[in-house]
Amino acid sequence: MTSPPSTYHVLLIDDDPSLTAPLQEALELLAGYAVTVASDGGAGLEALWARRPDCVVVDIRMPGVDGYQLIRAVRGDPETTDIPLVVLSALAQETQTLAGFLSGADAYLYKPIDLDELLAAVKQAIELTATERQRRLTDLTVE
């Protein structure tokens, strides 16, 4: 198992500790990222403002500030608008998928998902340049 050369910072936001624990370890041990865990949207936003992450992995259904609100807050703020976002949710309805995309997530993953897929999505989101992301989001909005 080889770690990437530079250490990216990933912010993991999910209210379920039974899930954040293995995911944090997977992101740290398998991909070599530095991981911060926040247990709800509010804490997530604070962590995000305190230290800009290279990627945010966020759940949708959470107490307080939920995933959608968090995505809108991140995308609405010029300071944070280009931070890559990966949604990891158990809400598998199409409308919600669409809403997730339109509100600015880079990837939308359904639980349960293999660790490999999650790591790949995070890696891709980090490596996607800001312009590419902007173009993709615009295309989606126009459609």
Place this chain on the structure above:
Amino acid sequence: MNQPRSAPRWTGQGGQRAAGLLKLPLWLIWNVADAFAGPFRSGAASVADLPIDQLDRQRRRLNLRLILTFVLLTLLLVALPISVARMQSLTIIALFLGLILFAALGLWANHAGHTTAAASVFTLAVFAGTVALAVSRSGDSTGVLVSYANLGVFLLIAGLTLPAPLLWASALTANVLTLGGLLFFPFAPHQPAGIAPEYRGLATEIVTFQLLIALLAQVYISSSRASLRASAQAYQQERALAALKDQFLIDANHELRTPVMALSSNVQLLAKLGERATSEDRARLLERASQAATRLQRLLHNVLDAGALESGAPRIEPATVALSALVHETLETFDPVEAGEPGLTQQAAQARSVTVSVPADLQVYADPARLRQILVNLVANAIKYSEPGTPLAIRASLLDTSAQGNLTRRGAPAERLAVQVSVQDQGLGVPPAEAQQLFQRFVRLRRDIAGPVRGTGVGLYVTRSLVEAMGGRIWVESAGVPGKGSTFHFTLPAVVDADPFAIRDNSQDAATSAMSA
């Protein structure tokens, strides 16, 4: 079915004139057929969508359409030709023409939605016609009697087409006309002597007959309204249950995905770390995986049981169970941080204090696996709906149900003893208004549906069914104030030794574990 279907259209290019000639009779035949079929069409779709008042109006409209069409056809095709052929008096012919006009106007008004007005005008017209007919028959006492008796038929029509108050107004009008015509005869100025005295006695019978007809019409309408309301209610309930089921599928879906992912993530991580994982890593990952599996198992139990309960009561294999041991055993299946554990010092700040207060030799007659499931559900709920670190308490005591008659279930011997088990938390509580529905299938608190707390709405339903299948009862006590929490109580049949002092002499085994910092 709200609007009558439009008549067929003829759009052929050639033969337009022939089509034009055909149009009117076809339109007439179609309308007549439609009018006759109207009241007999099944209204199942409308029961679902319209309020009862509107359905009632629609029913009256269709009835009036049928009746007026029938009257119009009879007058036009039978009564008028016959009276012309027999060269009856002009009065009669004028009367028929007048009725034809009223029927046609009534049909038009009814079509425009003025059912009550059309039916009222039509009723008044036939009443006036009847009196006119009776007056024209002066001298023919039998004819006069028949005319007034006929008002009963028109009252039936009024009952089918008018709202109840107007039906009774019509009935009283008919009574007054009948009594006036037969006894006092103010409507027959040509015949001051009135009708033959031997027929006058029949006036009361005709009046009674009219009132009876009005009453029957009213009874028929009320009962059809009631059955309409009943089927509409049944439909609404069915629809509400279907909506709950849909929500359940979404929730269950959501609920299953998270523990499945937790389980697979831990196992995959373990596999991927391979040799790199220390024995501590392995123990930790396996422990987390097994907790996720336990959570999944509990969820599956409830979801599958809820499905199985649809086809009858759960299968119970009762035995004598030592309650205290079973409670402690059950608590051990919970995450020690969540449910507290003696000597857990590292995470003491987050750990709950769990007070177990169950007499050591308290025994119940229950299915041990089912009883464990009941406790798991109640404790899991207590944990789910309260802040981490807040205390929980599980208590049990022997109840004399013969002293508290309300706890005796039907069929159970009154002298049987019961054990009451209570699970108390200091969480969000249950709004008293929703406390009853909480134990129904798929029902979740409105607060939880809107909020982030996860659930499927079957846990307490399964719990209640299990408790009841074992001869017990379950209820919740809560002020509905967050922080004040709730207490879920359930009863089970007690097993008592022959010596009645055996239980009461024993001291309680009260253990307080994992005190929070």
